[in-house]
Amino acid sequence: MSHLDLLTFARGSALNWALMLCVAGVVLRLFEIFALGRKADLARPRTVSPGSGWRTMATRSLPPEGMLKRDPVTYIGGYVFHLGLLVTIFFFAPHVEFIRSMTGLGWPGLPAPLVDALAVAAMMALGILLAHRLNNPVKRMLSGNGDYLAWALTLLPLLTGYLAYHHLLSEYTLMLALHLFSAGLLLALLPFTKLFHTFSLFISRWYNGDISARKGVAS
């Protein structure tokens, strides 16, 4: 099997299965969460605070007062990583092309060197965050295998993409195939690991904000 054959398989059947698992898994888990339902809350809300859920979605995305100073690594590392990852996924021109082909929706990509720099920043942040996780006793205690799996699943596509783009370590076609395989792995496992927070994060923030408001601590 030549490298091009491997790439064709990675872009073909392997990717198809990964995409299908991802979509089916995400739909399944969202369905499950929503269908769980909540008992009707018969009590009168403590405070009338419309929009508290929505506000919480925003406020919880910013560091609470004093926390940025107390734990700069987690906050700054977290921002840099997430921003870098989002831009890399959604604004690298070949990725936009990928999304366009699947959904019909497209937008202009950003210049490759900019995306490249942000991808490097994201990878460095991932490295620093892992070191911090291992060195900080509280974080280490809270971390399980699922956290390390999620970390590796996220790093691999970034790393293989970077190596492919710069023609490093291995021949481009092979690296591109590995990049697609790693992206496929990420897609396939995303719904079933902690990475599902991509979808559940804002739902739970909204819910927390809303329920807290009813109980008297509106944001």
Next chain:
Amino acid sequence: MKQAQQPEALPGTVGEGLAQRGISRREFLKFCTSLAALLALPPSMASAVAEAISKARRQSVIWLSFQECTGCTESITRSHSPTLENLIFDLISLDYHHTLQAASAEAAEHAREQAMQDNAGKYLLVVDGSIPLGNPGFSTIAGISNHDMLVETAKGAAAIVAVGTCAAFGGIPKADPNPTGAVAVGDIVKDKPIINVPGCPPIPVVMTGVLAHFLTFGSIPELDELGRPKSFYGETIHDRCYRRPFYDQGKFAKSFDDEAARKGWCLFELGCKGPVTYNACATTKWNDGTSFPIQSGHGCIGCSEPNFWDAGPLYKALSMPVSATPAMLGTAAAAGVAAGVVITWHNRSAKAAAKTAHEKVTVQDLAREDK
């Protein structure tokens, strides 16, 4: 070209041949300078090349054409430096090539046998076209199946040059569903050095360059893991593409005749396979260095790579999925909903069971536990 009728004219040295044709040393040196450039040697090497070549015997070449479209032969006849004429008259003795030779039928086959006999162990075998294994009758020459002719002719060859993607990797005849059971030369011949010169067709100067290398050095050039000479196939089209700055800036043509295309922006989004294609088009170019496909506005289709024909649609960007469709994702979503219904039903019945099994705790129960 030498014909079957004159087998006594066995190749003498190239120098003798040149003298016979009244070619001056000056002209020959000029020719060798362009050869040296082709082989990426410094110009100062030209006289050493001339020395080596004029002492060499004219190389006997047997060219076999199997399941092919003659595009490779068409291409090599458009070679400019050295021209095919130069090559044939000065350097090689093309003893058999059923498209180019004058002899036909038995006389033609006789020329092949004669060359094989006279130059046993020394002739260069050039093959274009793939070999059908599905049925020997799919492609025959003088009643001999391609497979048998290849095996027979390869036996006494010094080396084999598989010219074109069909001979090198199976090419278009091998494209899915491969109705003839086509295979490459390398799938059949295992005990001879094989130089793959893929391309659909290969660039003429790449073909003549490989032959020139063999003549000058008497050895085969350094090859990559797919058997291609590194000097011509060492870099991708994308590495050397003059549109590369636009790729790096994210400037892409969206259709073949939009404003961006007219400005010469990158063709990636229109399906260019340059990033995964190893070939020399972007540097040597075609038609005596005039242009190459990307320069004339069309993306690279990856013709020098194995199975390029089956490597996804030609006009789909390389980063696009080959065959995923929105309908497929819709089906997956429906499957997700179905699985969700099952799990919800399970969750709800577990909840209901817990509710019915629930017993209210009374003050007495707690008091009892206290004891």
